[in-house]
Amino acid sequence: MVDENSTFKILIASDIHLGYMESDPIRGNDSVVSFEEILSIAREREVDFILHGGDLFHENKPSRVTLHHCFALLRKYCMGDKPVYFEFLSDQSADFKHCKFPTVNYEDPNLNVSIPMFSIHGNHDDPTGPGNLCSLDLLHTSGLINYFGKATSLDKVQISPILLQKGETKIALYGLGSIRDERLHRMFLKKDVKMLRPKEDQENWFNIFVLHQNRAKHSATNHIPEQFLEDFLDLVIWGHEHECRLNSSAEKVEWNPIQQLYVCQPGSSIATSLSEGEMVPKHVGLLEVNKKDFRMQSIPLKSVRQLYMEDVVLKKHVRPGDANAQRKSEDFCKEKVEALLARAENEHTGSNKQPRQPLIRLRVDYTDFDPFSSQRFGQNFVERVANPKTMIQFHRQKAERASDYKHGQL
Amino acid sequence: MVDENSTFKILIASDIHLGYMESDPIRGNDSVVSFEEILSIAREREVDFILHGGDLFHENKPSRVTLHHCFALLRKYCMGDKPVYFEFLSDQSADFKHCKFPTVNYEDPNLNVSIPMFSIHGNHDDPTGPGNLCSLDLLHTSGLINYFGKATSLDKVQISPILLQKGETKIALYGLGSIRDERLHRMFLKKDVKMLRPKEDQENWFNIFVLHQNRAKHSATNHIPEQFLEDFLDLVIWGHEHECRLNSSAEKVEWNPIQQLYVCQPGSSIATSLSEGEMVPKHVGLLEVNKKDFRMQSIPLKSVRQLYMEDVVLKKHVRPGDANAQRKSEDFCKEKVEALLARAENEHTGSNKQPRQPLIRLRVDYTDFDPFSSQRFGQNFVERVANPKTMIQFHRQKAERASDYKHGQL
Ligand SMILES: [Mn+2]
Numbered sequence: 001m002v003d004e005n006s007t008f009k010i011l012i013a014s015d016i017h018l019g020y021m022e023s024d025p026i027r028g029n030d031s032v033v034s035f036e037e038i039l040s041i042a043r044e045r046e047v048d049f050i051l052h053g054g055d056l057f058h059e060n061k062p063s064r065v066t067l068h069h070c071f072a073l074l075r076k077y078c079m080g081d082k083p084v085y086f087e088f089l090s091d092q093s094a095d096f097k098h099c100k101f102p103t104v105n106y107e108d109p110n111l112n113v114s115i116p117m118f119s120i121h122g123n124h125d126d127p128t129g130p131g132n133l134c135s136l137d138l139l140h141t142s143g144l145i146n147y148f149g150k151a152t153s154l155d156k157v158q159i160s161p162i163l164l165q166k167g168e169t170k171i172a173l174y175g176l177g178s179i180r181d182e183r184l185h186r187m188f189l190k191k192d193v194k195m196l197r198p199k200e201d202q203e204n205w206f207n208i209f210v211l212h213q214n215r216a217k218h219s220a221t222n223h224i225p226e227q228f229l230e231d232f233l234d235l236v237i238w239g240h241e242h243e244c245r246l247n248s249s250a251e252k253v254e255w256n257p258i259q260q261l262y263v264c265q266p267g268s269s270i271a272t273s274l275s276e277g278e279m280v281p282k283h284v285g286l287l288e289v290n291k292k293d294f295r296m297q298s299i300p301l302k303s304v305r306q307l308y309m310e311d312v313v314l315k316k317h318v319r320p321g322d323a324n325a326q327r328k329s330e331d332f333c334k335e336k337v338e339a340l341l342a343r344a345e346n347e348h349t350g351s352n353k354q355p356r357q358p359l360i361r362l363r364v365d366y367t368d369f370d371p372f373s374s375q376r377f378g379q380n381f382v383e384r385v386a387n388p389k390t391m392i393q394f395h396r397q398k399a400e401r402a403s404d405y406k407h408g409q410l
Numbered sequence: 411m412v413d414e415n416s417t418f419k420i421l422i423a424s425d426i427h428l429g430y431m432e433s434d435p436i437r438g439n440d441s442v443v444s445f446e447e448i449l450s451i452a453r454e455r456e457v458d459f460i461l462h463g464g465d466l467f468h469e470n471k472p473s474r475v476t477l478h479h480c481f482a483l484l485r486k487y488c489m490g491d492k493p494v495y496f497e498f499l500s501d502q503s504a505d506f507k508h509c510k511f512p513t514v515n516y517e518d519p520n521l522n523v524s525i526p527m528f529s530i531h532g533n534h535d536d537p538t539g540p541g542n543l544c545s546l547d548l549l550h551t552s553g554l555i556n557y558f559g560k561a562t563s564l565d566k567v568q569i570s571p572i573l574l575q576k577g578e579t580k581i582a583l584y585g586l587g588s589i590r591d592e593r594l595h596r597m598f599l600k601k602d603v604k605m606l607r608p609k610e611d612q613e614n615w616f617n618i619f620v621l622h623q624n625r626a627k628h629s630a631t632n633h634i635p636e637q638f639l640e641d642f643l644d645l646v647i648w649g650h651e652h653e654c655r656l657n658s659s660a661e662k663v664e665w666n667p668i669q670q671l672y673v674c675q676p677g678s679s680i681a682t683s684l685s686e687g688e689m690v691p692k693h694v695g696l697l698e699v700n701k702k703d704f705r706m707q708s709i710p711l712k713s714v715r716q717l718y719m720e721d722v723v724l725k726k727h728v729r730p731g732d733a734n735a736q737r738k739s740e741d742f743c744k745e746k747v748e749a750l751l752a753r754a755e756n757e758h759t760g761s762n763k764q765p766r767q768p769l770i771r772l773r774v775d776y777t778d779f780d781p782f783s784s785q786r787f788g789q790n791f792v793e794r795v796a797n798p799k800t801m802i803q804f805h806r807q808k809a810e811r812a813s814d815y816k817h818g819q820l
């Protein structure tokens with residue numbers, strides 16, 4: 001891809017969860033730090049725009065300080081003199097018809113936008129209450145982002161794409177903000193989800209769809225199977241799932257041979273649960289699109305707090321009948337934590353934005369033992385671990401473990 | 411004042427109380443309607459800037475829909491191509507040192523501001539919580555207003571003026587956001603309130619001070635007497651007091667001969683209590699300043715819901731011993747309300763923005779009578795009155811009346 005004038009450069013991110021654990025004295029600022037890193041990558045890489053897959057905010061009603069952080073960062077990084085090189089071809093008043101200012105921010109003559117950000121809402125920041133507004137409406141109305149993909153009916157969804165052109169490359173961007181999975185699943189089955197396509201030159205558009213739904217099959221109907229997706233789509237950006245799959249293959253995206261489309265699951269930029277999925281190192285995507293070709297690169301986030309988890313089966317290391325079983329169990333776990341802390345130090349990115357206190361989780365199978373005090377245990381690691389109170393998770397045997405470790409609070 | 415190029419035109423408003431009674435089905439939008447009228451007057455009159463005296467929001471944590479209204483109106487009315495003709499001379503990074511973006515919005519090259527709005531905070535929207543932020547910080551950080559007058563110390567206040575120049579006219583604008591009256595009173599007594607003055611050309615500045623405190627003497631120390639104010643000031647804009655005094659004299663301002671300064675009390679743009687002070691018709695001020703001269707005009711707000719109050723002493727109209735005393739009292743009050751409704755219709759501004767249902771309050775002295783049901787009474791006026799449930803206020807005799815009718819919720 002050498003023709004820069006016809007190549008879109010798009011930063012792909014999702015699930016930034018601003019305000020997550022904001023009142024925690026240690027972790028309170030983590031989400032803001034990650035967001036700032038993402039914005040600084042966007043600026044450094046001179047992307048054409050940022051595409052975000054929902055859950056920008058953790059709380060439906062973010063605190064004032066979290067909202068303020070968000071306003072400040074967007075104004076700092078997304079406003080400026082850098083020209084925007086792509087054209088907006090579709091009808092803004094239709095694309096943003098749910099907004100008080102049904103316009104794209106970078107074409108407002110009163111705003112000097114350098115990096116437009118486009119976002120759908122997630123389940124954490126979905127519209128509610130009077131006016132059916134969400135936090136993204138505040139950002140859109142203030143001109144700091146472009147909020148799209150808000151379905152206005154609960155029964156039928158008709159998605160018109162945002163049409164963008166840069167040189168010879170044309171992107172049709174479809175968005176659908178979070179809808180309860182069961183409801184959307186049913187709508188798909190009833191063929192009540194329609195994706196409109198540009199009439200002219202239909203084969204030459206690169207079709208991107210961003211959504212925020214369960215991808216993992218929790219039960220038969222509370223996820224969206226990929227086979228529901230239209231096969232004219234070229235690339236799906238899947239928000240809500242927090243596991244970063246931007247490393248899943250050389251292509252950084254997953255090929256669905258039946259639907260003939262690629263799926264990119266950027267994952268979250270902060271761990272909102274201590275689970276395996278969140279342990280996968282966090283990345284954002286750098287998507288380049290040239291005509292119908294694309295390339296996805298992954299860019300590691302260097303400021304995200306480290307997370308290490310390990311499973312421990314006590315009876316493999318301590319004799320259950322031992323007179324000092326409890327002390328020995330505890331000592332064994334301490335050694336494990338020390339090893340993880342050493343690993344964390346070793347794997348620290350070196351960025352001064354990355355905290356020095358990692359998140360640590362030991363999942364301890366204590367079958368045939370009495371549990372020790374996880375609170376007292378944590379006191380050994382105050383100052384060194386970000387979550388001293390929640391380091392130890394006891395369980396009796398595999399079958400009893402929480403059913404789905406991979407999926408925490410998405 | 412003919413020299414337009416040296417004449418500042420400033421719209422003076424205060425106590426807009428956005429979000430007041432927002433969940434009331436009848437009155438819920440009143441505050442937003444008034445704000446829009448104020449902004450449209452500012453645009454129509456082509457003022458240089460808007461100066462607001464605090465309590466822009468009614469709630470410390472405004473609802474999302476109220477915040478959203480505010481963002482939308484400010485973006486609609488205050489952004490645009492109209493040039494700003496006055497210069498900002500003082501050090502922005504000092505004037506706005508409490509803000510994340512310590513800059514005045516109209517000089518930000520990324521924002522096309524046509525009407526800068528300057529506001530201090532009131533007691534309703536004062537800074538609290540993490541980061542000591544208030545709603546005005548959100549507006550300032552998004553570039554929609556200029557939030558000034560935030561004192562950073564609780565013991566001493568040192569106010570540097572914002573220095574503005576238009577042609578040959580130079581304004582020194584001092585602001586002090588709401589502080590608990592007792593505390594500020596004490597600080598004044600201890601000479602801990604300092605107002606800095608520009609060193610050069612000191613006599614040629616027109617000195618304006620905007621504050622948001624009790625002006626009426628509630629008790630010895632919970633108000634700010636005018637004699638505390640420095641006599642170099644030319645004009646004081648006094649927020650917090652809801653009674654509009656912009657009609658008080660031909661000059662629309664009140665001369666304090668001892669302090670040798672003028673006081674302008676713009677009042678609120680919405681009645682937040684059914685009191686005499688709020689009954690005075692609502693106006694905003696149009697202040698013109700040319701060198702050391704000024705002229706204040708008052709502009710009536712045509713969209714504000716009408717408020718009528720009347721005192722009724724039952725025993726003057728109905729014989730206390732009468733067998734039908736209650737019915738007769740009620741009938742008499744109905745007549746009174748009908749008369750007020752007729753007056754309201756007669757005095758309606760004709761603006762389609764002004765609601766047709768006025769606020770009505772009868773203060774009924776029912777000495778020697780049993781009260782009738784004010785709820786049942788109100789049912790006669792549902793649809794015609796904005797506050798059917800709170801129309802009647804019973805009291806036994808003057809001495810028993812709520813001590814201070816003039817002062818409701820400011
Ligand atoms: Mn989610």
Ligand SMILES: [Mn+2]
Nearest residue numbers: 015055240410
């Ligand atoms: Mn999420």
Ligand SMILES: [Mn+2]
Nearest residue numbers: 532533650820
């Ligand atoms: Mn007040």
Ligand SMILES: [Mn+2]
Nearest residue numbers: 425465650820
């Ligand atoms: Mn007030």
